Each structure stands twice: as C-alpha cells, then as structure tokens.
Amino acid sequence: MNRTGPQPSRVPVRLQANDFLLAAEPCFQQSLDEAAAIANLSPSSHNCQPWGHVWLKSDRAKALAYELLHDPDDTTVGEDSAGGADRTVGTHRTVGTHRTGGTDSIYLALAQDTDRSLGALPAHSAEMHLSCGSYWHLLLRALAAQGWVPAAVRHVGLETLHRAAHRAATDADWPHNWRLLSLAVLTRTGIPRSGDLADLADRADLTELTELTDRADLAELAELRDTAAARRTNRAPYRDLPVAPQALHELAHLPPSSWDPNARTQVTVRHLRSPMELRRFATLIAHHAGRDFSDDAAWRETHSYFRWTSQDAAARPDGFTAGQIFGPVSAPRRLLARVALNPAVLPHLCRLGFDRYLGSQLARTVRTTPVITAASLPMDAPTTSDLLSTGMWLADYWLTATRAGLALHPLSILTQHEDLRIELQQRFGLPGRTFFVARLGYPTTTAAATLRRRASSLTL
Numbered sequence: 001m002n003r004t005g006p007q008p009s010r011v012p013v014r015l016q017a018n019d020f021l022l023a024a025e026p027c028f029q030q031s032l033d034e035a036a037a038i039a040n041l042s043p044s045s046h047n048c049q050p051w052g053h054v055w056l057k058s059d060r061a062k063a064l065a066y067e068l069l070h071d072p073d074d075t076t077v078g079e080d081s082a083g084g085a086d087r088t089v090g091t092h093r094t095v096g097t098h099r100t101g102g103t104d105s106i107y108l109a110l111a112q113d114t115d116r117s118l119g120a121l122p123a124h125s126a127e128m129h130l131s132c133g134s135y136w137h138l139l140l141r142a143l144a145a146q147g148w149v150p151a152a153v154r155h156v157g158l159e160t161l162h163r164a165a166h167r168a169a170t171d172a173d174w175p176h177n178w179r180l181l182s183l184a185v186l187t188r189t190g191i192p193r194s195g196d197l198a199d200l201a202d203r204a205d206l207t208e209l210t211e212l213t214d215r216a217d218l219a220e221l222a223e224l225r226d227t228a229a230a231r232r233t234n235r236a237p238y239r240d241l242p243v244a245p246q247a248l249h250e251l252a253h254l255p256p257s258s259w260d261p262n263a264r265t266q267v268t269v270r271h272l273r274s275p276m277e278l279r280r281f282a283t284l285i286a287h288h289a290g291r292d293f294s295d296d297a298a299w300r301e302t303h304s305y306f307r308w309t310s311q312d313a314a315a316r317p318d319g320f321t322a323g324q325i326f327g328p329v330s331a332p333r334r335l336l337a338r339v340a341l342n343p344a345v346l347p348h349l350c351r352l353g354f355d356r357y358l359g360s361q362l363a364r365t366v367r368t369t370p371v372i373t374a375a376s377l378p379m380d381a382p383t384t385s386d387l388l389s390t391g392m393w394l395a396d397y398w399l400t401a402t403r404a405g406l407a408l409h410p411l412s413i414l415t416q417h418e419d420l421r422i423e424l425q426q427r428f429g430l431p432g433r434t435f436f437v438a439r440l441g442y443p444t445t446t447a448a449a450t451l452r453r454r455a456s457s458l459t460l
C-alpha cells in the first residue's frame with residue numbers, strides 16, 4: 001500500500017514509428033497526483049471531504065476490478081469490444097469500452113471514507129454521494145486533460161458492493177472504512193493532433209512537438225485548476241444585479257457528461273427569480289432555517305466541524321473556520337458566537353428564540369439574492385449510482401457558474417428534512433425529488449479558500 005501526495009506534473013511524449021503520440025507509462029502517477037490536487041478542491045457538505053481514490057495497479061487488484069466491471073448480476077454490460085458504443089441493460093450502464101488487461105489500461109476506483117462522512121441526518125448519505133461524485137468528476141476531467149481518458153466508468157451497484165466489501169474485507173490493504181463507489185478504466189490517448197502537431201509528427205521534430213503538446217495539454221489543465229480553485233461557497237450577500245439569461249440557460253441545460261454511466265439521469269433545474277418567488281422563498285427560509293440549530297444531533301455534528309483557532313485548523317484541515325461562516329468579525333463577537341453556538345449552550349438559547357433569529361438573518365440575505373437554484377431528480381428514491389452521477393452534474397454546474405463569474409451558496413436545510421423538502425416542492429411546483437437548493441448571484445466579495453486535507457489516495 002502506497003500513500004501519495006500531489007506533485008507537479010510534466011507529460012513527456014515519445015514519437016512512435018506510426019506517428020502516434022503516447023505518453024511514457026511511469027507518468028501516470030504524476031498525472032494522478034496533479035488530478036487529485038484539483039479534485040480535492042471539490043465541494044462537500046461541512047467540507048468533510050469524504051472521498052478517496054485507489055490506483056488498482058497490481059495484477060490482483062486489476063483482476064478484482066475486471067471482475068466488478070463485468071459483474072453480470074449488476075445488470076451492466078461491460079464487455080471488451082472495440083466499437084466504443086454505450087450499451088445498456090437494466091438500470092445500470094457502463095460507459096464506453098475498454099481493453100481490460102492491456103498494458104495501456106489503468107484501473108482507478110473512487111471510494112467513500114465512512115470515517116469522514118456525515119451521518120447525523122438520513123439525508124447526509126445522499127450528500128456524501130453528491131460530494132464524492134463531484135470529486136470523481138474533477139478527478140476524471142483532470143486526468144483526461146492530461147491524456148488519460150476514461151474508456152469505461154461504472155458506478156458500483158448494491159449487489160456488487162456487498163461482494164466487493166466481502167472481498168475487500170479479506171484484503172488487508174483495503175482500508176476497512178473505505179467503501180468502493182465507482183470504477184474507471186483509463187487509456188492513454190494520442191494527444192489531440194492539430195495541423196501543427198501532425199506536421200511536426202511527420203517531420204519527427206520531437207523537441208518542438210513536445211513543447212507544443214505540453215502547452216496544449218497544460219492550457220486545458222490550467223483552466224480546470226484555476227476554475228476549481230476559484231469555485232468557492234460564497235455566503236455573503238450578492239450584487240443587486242440580475243443574472244444574465246444566457247448564463248441561466250446554459251446552467252439549466254448542461255449536456256450530460258460523456259463519462260457519466262447514468263447519462264439518462266436527468267436533472268431538472270429551476271431558477272426562481274421573480275420578485276414574488278424570491279419573497280416566498282425568503283419567507284420559507286425565515287420560517288425553517290432555524291432548524292439547523294435546533295436539531296440537537298445535527299447541530300452537534302455541524303459544530304464538530306468548526307475550527308475556531310488556527311492551531312485547530314492546522315491539526316484538522318477540514319470543516320470551516322469562523323471567518324468562513326461569519327465573515328470578518330471582531331474578536332469579541334467571534335468569542336460570543338463561539339459561546340452561543342456551543343452545543344451545551346445553544347439549546348437554551350433556542351428556547352428563547354435564537355434559532356428563529358438566526359433563520360431570519362439568513363432570510364434577509366436570501367431576500368436580496370437575484371436567483372435561487374433548485375435542482376431535482378425524476379425518481380423519488382435515487383440509488384447511490386444516481387447520486388454519484390448527480391454529484392458529477394453538480395460539479396459541472398458549479399464550475400460552469402464559476403466561469404460565468406457567479407457564486408453559489410447551498411441552503412441544504414430545505415432538502416435535509418422531508419417535511420421541509422415537500423413544502424418547498426409544493427410551494428414552487430418543483431418536480432420529482434429536489435436534492436439541491438442554493439443562492440446564485442454575482443459575488444460582492446471573494447470568499448476565503450477552505451481548509452483542505454491532502455488528497456486521500458492508495459495504490460494497491
């Protein structure tokens with residue numbers, strides 16, 4: 001077992017006799033580290049970062065991956081073939097094709113770290129899958145930008161999961177608290193050949209070719225890295241400016257990711273933005289946002305993610321600092337907040353109406369927000385696989401918003417409690433099952449970067 005950390009990457013190339021450009025095999029670790037550093041910037045509830053990934057490198061690990069990818073009981077077709085078409089049986093699907101066992105195939109697994117997962121509310125399970133799906137999306141995109149393209153992706157179904165868990169339990173190297181969620185087979189593609197590249201390849205001008213392909217690759221990777229770093233939850237008030245209709249249109253109609261094995265899982269997005277809708281939404285928040293503080297178990301868990309001092313933040317680089325939650329406040333106010341929000345004190349204050357006061361403060365910010373995003377799934381009981389795909393969609397939505405200069409602030413209280421979710425959906429006629437609600441607008445301030453742990457990775 002090998003724990004690895006992010007390192008800068010270069011992608012050397014060599015020229016084949018047949019003019020195809022292939023990367024040298026040892027570079028995958030560098031590409032993976034680079035991709036993990038980007039994926040690690042993904043959003044997660046309470047910034048708990050419940051993800052990890054595994055490079056299944058040994059023959060034994062590859063054999064297990066092969067078995068899982070071809071599990072006939074999981075109603076997925078994933079046979080070797082050269083055609084590249086997606087094929088579907090039943091409710092699950094493997095995207096693409098793969099030459100399993102070939103020396104150019106890389107097997108990668110996504111895992112959920114259950115020790116780092118939230119669990120105080122039943123809805124947290126879905127939030128963990130959304131968060132892990134976001135991480136997977138960014139990891140795969142960053143690898144593709146470096147030429148390691150998914151030939152097949154498969155989210156692991158429940159049946160397979162039980163068997164995998166059983167197998168993993170007998171494998172001393174698989175962490176007992178890591179739950180396998182998804183598998184990908186990557187192949188090294190020829191680096192995209194523009195006219196220039198083809199010309200240089202014909203002339204076998206390796207030096208110039210290397211520089212050019214490096215630049216082409218790095219531009220896409222750099223854009224992804226910059227956008228992932230710029231994407232931050234922004235809880236401050238937004239500018240009093242309508243959001244450009246074309247930006248909203250693009251966000252509401254994101255094309256399905258070509259690597260999403262559930263590309264059929266359609267997310268419906270509603271953007272609430274008329275003055276009446278926004279007023280009614282703010283009223284809903286004013287009435288219910290206090291529940292974040294009055295639900296004892298949920299609050300104790302939330303509170304455990306507060307990092308009040310810089311020493312605590314350095315020792316446990318997840319969760320949130322007081323500055324991220326309250327913005328720039330004086331030291332005495334911060335101390336007051338620290339005392340008031342202590343789980344031993346807060347229930348007494350809630351009896352005096354403090355939770356309603358906090359809810360009304362959030363409602364004030366909501367009232368001046370130009371757009372509320374509400375995203376829904378068509379099915380009432382989404383599977384783990386549906387939620388992972390939806391997490392991939394969420395990453396795409398948030399990155400697209402960031403590119404348009406927009407910020408998001410999720411308001412999950414309305415999706416975390418069934419009665420509140422139903423009320424929200426009935427009031428606004430939202431279809432299916434709403435899984436994500438957030439403020440959307442042009443930010444007035446730049447939000448501080450959140451604490452980040454090193455990417456959790458294993459090589460087996």
Ligand SMILES: Cc1cc2nc3c(=O)[nH]c(=O)nc-3n(C[C@H](O)[C@H](O)[C@H](O)COP(=O)(O)O)c2cc1C
Pocket residue numbers: 041042043044045046047048127130131231232233234235319320409410411412413447449450
């Ligand atoms: C599924 C999900 C639900 C979230 N719900 C909330 C929320 O209710 N309130 C909030 O302030 N932030 C929420 N967030 C944002 C996270 O707190 C945030 O992503 C995390 O702290 C990391 O910060 P960053 O997004 O700035 O990188 C949510 C994020 C995700 C992925």
